[in-house]
Amino acid sequence: MDLSFSAEDLAFQREVRDFIAGNYPADIKARFDAGLEPRKEDFVRWQKILFEKGWVAPGWPKQYGGTGWTATQKYIFQEELGAANTPGIIPFGLNMVAPVIYTFGSEEQKKRFLPGILSSDVWWCQGYSEPGSGSDLASLKTKAVRQGDKYIVNGSKTWTTMAQWADWIFCLVRTDSSVKQQEGISFLLFDMKSPGVTVRPIITIEGGHEVNECFFDNVEVPAENLIGEEGMGWTYAKFLLGHERSGIAAVARSKRGIAKLKKIANEEQADGAPLIEDPAFRRKLAELEIDLTALEYTELRTLARESQGKGPGPESSILKIKGTEIQQAITELAVEAAGYYAMAFNHRAMNGSNDPIVGPAATAFAAPSYFNMRKTSIYGGSNEIQKNIIAKMVLGL
Amino acid sequence: MDFNYSDEQKLLIDSVERFIQDDYDFDTRRAILKSEEGFRRDLWQQFGDLGWLAVPFAEEDGGLGGTSVETMIIMEAFGKGLVVEPYLSTVVMAGGLLKAGGTAAQKEAVLPELMAGTMIAAVGYAEPTSRFNLADVSTTATASGDGYTLKGHKSVVLHGPMADKLIVSARTSGGRRDADGITLFLIDAKAPGVSRQDYPTVDGLRASEVTLDGVSVSAGDVVGTVGGGLSLLEKVVDEAIAAVCAEAVGAMEVLYKTTIEYARTRVQFGQPIGRFQVIQHRLVDMYMAYEQAKSMAIMANLKLDADPAERRRAVSAAKVQIGKSGRFVGQQAVQLHGGMGMTDELNVGHYFKRLTMIETLFGNTDFHLKRYAA
Numbered sequence: 001m002d003l004s005f006s007a008e009d010l011a012f013q014r015e016v017r018d019f020i021a022g023n024y025p026a027d028i029k030a031r032f033d034a035g036l037e038p039r040k041e042d043f044v045r046w047q048k049i050l051f052e053k054g055w056v057a058p059g060w061p062k063q064y065g066g067t068g069w070t071a072t073q074k075y076i077f078q079e080e081l082g083a084a085n086t087p088g089i090i091p092f093g094l095n096m097v098a099p100v101i102y103t104f105g106s107e108e109q110k111k112r113f114l115p116g117i118l119s120s121d122v123w124w125c126q127g128y129s130e131p132g133s134g135s136d137l138a139s140l141k142t143k144a145v146r147q148g149d150k151y152i153v154n155g156s157k158t159w160t161t162m163a164q165w166a167d168w169i170f171c172l173v174r175t176d177s178s179v180k181q182q183e184g185i186s187f188l189l190f191d192m193k194s195p196g197v198t199v200r201p202i203i204t205i206e207g208g209h210e211v212n213e214c215f216f217d218n219v220e221v222p223a224e225n226l227i228g229e230e231g232m233g234w235t236y237a238k239f240l241l242g243h244e245r246s247g248i249a250a251v252a253r254s255k256r257g258i259a260k261l262k263k264i265a266n267e268e269q270a271d272g273a274p275l276i277e278d279p280a281f282r283r284k285l286a287e288l289e290i291d292l293t294a295l296e297y298t299e300l301r302t303l304a305r306e307s308q309g310k311g312p313g314p315e316s317s318i319l320k321i322k323g324t325e326i327q328q329a330i331t332e333l334a335v336e337a338a339g340y341y342a343m344a345f346n347h348r349a350m351n352g353s354n355d356p357i358v359g360p361a362a363t364a365f366a367a368p369s370y371f372n373m374r375k376t377s378i379y380g381g382s383n384e385i386q387k388n389i390i391a392k393m394v395l396g397l
Numbered sequence: 398m399d400f401n402y403s404d405e406q407k408l409l410i411d412s413v414e415r416f417i418q419d420d421y422d423f424d425t426r427r428a429i430l431k432s433e434e435g436f437r438r439d440l441w442q443q444f445g446d447l448g449w450l451a452v453p454f455a456e457e458d459g460g461l462g463g464t465s466v467e468t469m470i471i472m473e474a475f476g477k478g479l480v481v482e483p484y485l486s487t488v489v490m491a492g493g494l495l496k497a498g499g500t501a502a503q504k505e506a507v508l509p510e511l512m513a514g515t516m517i518a519a520v521g522y523a524e525p526t527s528r529f530n531l532a533d534v535s536t537t538a539t540a541s542g543d544g545y546t547l548k549g550h551k552s553v554v555l556h557g558p559m560a561d562k563l564i565v566s567a568r569t570s571g572g573r574r575d576a577d578g579i580t581l582f583l584i585d586a587k588a589p590g591v592s593r594q595d596y597p598t599v600d601g602l603r604a605s606e607v608t609l610d611g612v613s614v615s616a617g618d619v620v621g622t623v624g625g626g627l628s629l630l631e632k633v634v635d636e637a638i639a640a641v642c643a644e645a646v647g648a649m650e651v652l653y654k655t656t657i658e659y660a661r662t663r664v665q666f667g668q669p670i671g672r673f674q675v676i677q678h679r680l681v682d683m684y685m686a687y688e689q690a691k692s693m694a695i696m697a698n699l700k701l702d703a704d705p706a707e708r709r710r711a712v713s714a715a716k717v718q719i720g721k722s723g724r725f726v727g728q729q730a731v732q733l734h735g736g737m738g739m740t741d742e743l744n745v746g747h748y749f750k751r752l753t754m755i756e757t758l759f760g761n762t763d764f765h766l767k768r769y770a771a
Contacts, residue, residue: 002399283766290718395684
């Protein structure tokens with residue numbers, strides 16, 4: 001046991017740090033540092049920079065474009081991206097559908113889809129949840145009926161993140177209603193520009209537009225876009241959910257959140273002294289930092305297990321639960337720290353206008369972030385579902 | 398970065414866990430608690446024969462040259478068995494002080510016997526009004542001739558009743574809570590002027606109120622430097638905290654697993670209570686509390702050699718996590734066992750009591766939150 005990085009790891013860390021310093025575009029950094037609503041082009045531009053360097057898909061096997069890094073190197077890479085506040089890797093293509101394609105797809109499908117995912121030329125979205133199927137995902141109703149060499153898709157999906165920017169969707173559809181729920185599901189890929197696809201925005205409580213409803217009205221999908229076998233979609237869907245867990249703990253993001261929180265608390269005055277000197281506030285801050293440290297070491301232990309070829313097992317549900325609880329607690333405390341100026345809704349500035357911000361810059365989006373972060377314990381399998389998974393798969397109940 | 402145990406460490410885990418399983422079951426421990434001495438000399442001797450008492454000491458001092466990882470392994474296994482023998486006081490604390498600050502003569506006089514299991518030592522660092530502040534020392538060491546005279550009261554000296562040697566903190570100069578002026582002394586537990594009031598602790602250990610009334614010591618009994626004892630004591634107490642964090646992790650593991658087993662077998666309303674989601678989620682919360690505590694115990698033990706500021710922060714963070722996790726796991730284990738959890742005959746309550754006292758030991762969660770944030 002040893003917490004220190006080897007000389008090779010330290011050299012790697014330096015290489016990553018230098019690369020980010022030399023290649024992270026200043027205008028994107030300015031927008032992200034200010035906490036403005038992200039734009040599609042920011043994500044795409046940054047992912048293309050990583051792609052050119054060969055670093056955009058550390059989780060992929062090397063033969064398909066992965067990096068071949070060790071678990072420690074992947075961790076260092078994530079840490080450095082997080083510390084530099086670069087745009088997060090949009091997971092739908094790179095971390096979700098790609099592993100399904102290279103694991104279960106045909107050779108043609110790999111050749112057709114993987115290059116566009118790697119180069120970020122094709123933006124993907126995830127067609128899982130439906131209005132009537134949230135935690136009980138297997139009850140989904142969107143129907144795909146085979147007609148000759150194509151499927152006709154009818155139904156709707158919801159909470160589809162960034163579907164407004166998406167070129168393609170990977171979609172769970174029901175191809176057989178006569179069998180057990182889980183056995184009648186198939187995994188289809190289709191073009192979001194297909195006739196019959198409608199995307200309608202859902203505005204969330206903080207005022208942002210991240211998620212959408214998608215409606216499918218007799219959408220024709222070539223049968224060659226089916227992944228694997230008909231009726232096996234549930235297996236692929238579960239594989240996808242369990243596969244890419246790196247970053248799920250969001251440790252780097254939360255470290256940044258705590259740094260920002262400290263900035264707010266240093267600037268905010270309470271009884272003539274910075275709020276950060278208030279014992280009640282300090283105590284909450286210390287508890288958060290300690291929670292985050294515990295999560296960080298739990299993640300490192302998980303990575304260590306994975307690097308020995310064990311996992312990622314259902315133990316990683318703990319990373320999701322604790323990670324989201326901490327993200328929420330940080331933004332909650334930021335609202336407390338901001339005081340009155342938490343009330344100012346800088347909505348136009350948030351969406352990229354040059355409107356002046358009311359109050360200190362650090363507190364400008366404290367409340368919207370807090371409201372937005374409530375999503376984290378709901379998405380990706382709600383925290384209650386994660387506990388069901390641990391109870392069943394880890395504790396054997 | 399590496400979270401794996403070496404092959405030698407795996408052997409050590411096997412050997413200590415096998416001992417707990419085969420030779421230290423709940424009934425054995427129960428009998429030890431009821432005995433006159435409150436520990437088993439023959440088992441202690443066995444620890445010595447197995448080399449466990451020599452683990453952290455340097456090879457040139459006759460030790461095995463182990464790291465904090467070996468101590469963590471032993472303490473975690475001891476936590477699983479709720480071992481009451483004086484490992485923490487004798488090896489980790491008194492041994493730790495001598496290892497880091499002892500003179501060659503002191504090491505020679507104490508360490509061989511200590512490692513062999515024929516000498517037991519304990520440390521008096523707390524006083525009736527010091528609470529958790531190691532610098533709050535009222536016991537005085539007044540210069541007399543070429544030595545000192547000790548006068549004062551050291552409280553809750555763990556494993557004091559069985560100790561042959563004591564190391565105590567006393568003030569050679571400065572005001573009551575000054576960082577400077579604290580000196581550590583190695584004394585014979587039976588020296589003239591030393592008196593003890595012995596008693597059991599609520600978690601099954603033994604402790605003493607030690608009164609020092611004109612105890613004569615020589616300059617050669619000073620451990621570390623005159624007036625500079627605090628930093629040495631802080632270092633060793635941090636090591637002791639890391640050790641009890643590991644012990645707590647072992648205790649928590651037994652508790653959450655025992656509770657899962659109980660939930661699987663206890664039938665109410667026609668089904669095992671583990672089928673109820675409210676119970677399942679509570680057990681998951683216990684499991685997560687254990688995992689977070691384990692992560693922090695490992696972290697703290699691996700940071701004991703960092704610079705003092707980083708070491709202090711790491712240790713306090715771990716102590717906070719262990720305090721919170723231990724309380725939650727302990728309380729919930731009792732709760733989910735229902736009325737059985739309240740009984741002395743079930744082991745659950747005994748783990749709960751030890752975890753509760755570990756939270757208090759060396760500063761509770763509030764104390765360490767403040768120390769972390771300072």
